Amino acid sequence: MRKDQLLAGILSPLIALTGIGAAIAINRSWWRLTDNAISDLGRVGLQYNWVMNVPLLITALLAIYYATGLLKEFKNPVTRVGVGIFILGLVFLAGIALFPEGTEPHYWVSWGFFIAGSVGFLIAGIGLWMEGLGKFGLFTVLLFTAEVILAKWAFGAFSGVAIPEFIGVFAIAAWHYALIWSVFFPKRR
Template sequence: MRKSQLWAGITSPIIALSGIAAAIIINRSWWSLTDNAISDLGKVGLPHSWVMNVPLLISAILAIYYALGLLGEMKNPVSKLGVLVFILGLFFLAGIAVFPEGTEPHYEVSWGFFLAGSIGFLTTGLGLGLEGHRMFVAFTVLLFITEVLLARWAFGAFSSVAIAEFIGIFAILTWHYMLMWMKFFKDK
């Protein structure tokens, strides 16, 4: 993997989360974690929708660049397939920025990001288990199950989807940084 791809993988989530945080601060007079979706911060017609949408698009582009390098690091077809599904999820992330709330197909690209991102990390983790990374596969499966259970709870407990979305985002990011640690920084 190129050093620039590694840096893209490190910085991409920081850019996305910074954009979301800035959008929350700007829109704090009406936006609520328990009453809204994250996408409400980038909806069509909102004066500062670009504050979230531009960083999401930049983040997605950087993450795709990183994930293409990650694809070359995978040794078996299962982990390669998982990274390809994860890359599909990153294209859906770009779609969230390109098709903000209030446009078609925003709903579909939003769901696509969470589903493909999560299934991609689960499949990649299982593939890495085939390569002998048993602790990482156990971590991946436990994280996936926890994400699904917490997201289902959040969908039932709150009228909004923002909490479930943040659960999905932080599960994907936790897995991403743990994978980076295992593959590129541990024992270096």
């Protein structure tokens, strides 16, 4: 993988989370973790919706660039299919920024990001397990299972969806960074 692709991968989640954090700070007078969706921070008509939407788009573009490097890195067809589905999830992430809450496609691109991102990382992790990274594969399966269980619980426990969304975001980001650490920096452990 090219060094600039790896750097794009390292930076991309940090850019999204910084944008979301800034949007929460700006809208703290009305936005509540338990009552809202993350997308409420980027909705159509909100004065500073770009504070979240622009970083999400930048993140998606950088992460797609990084993930195309992953396709060249791995030869196992299962891993490659998983990475391909993960890339589809990143395309949906770009869609969240381009079609914010209040537009017709928003619901679909939002669900597309969480489903494709999570299923993609699960399949890629299983493929890597098949390639000899057993501990990483086990981590992937356990992370996916925990994500599904916690998100299902959070959907029933809170009136808003931000908490289950953050569970999905943090699971995807955790897998992403664990992959970088396991594959590209294995001797530093």
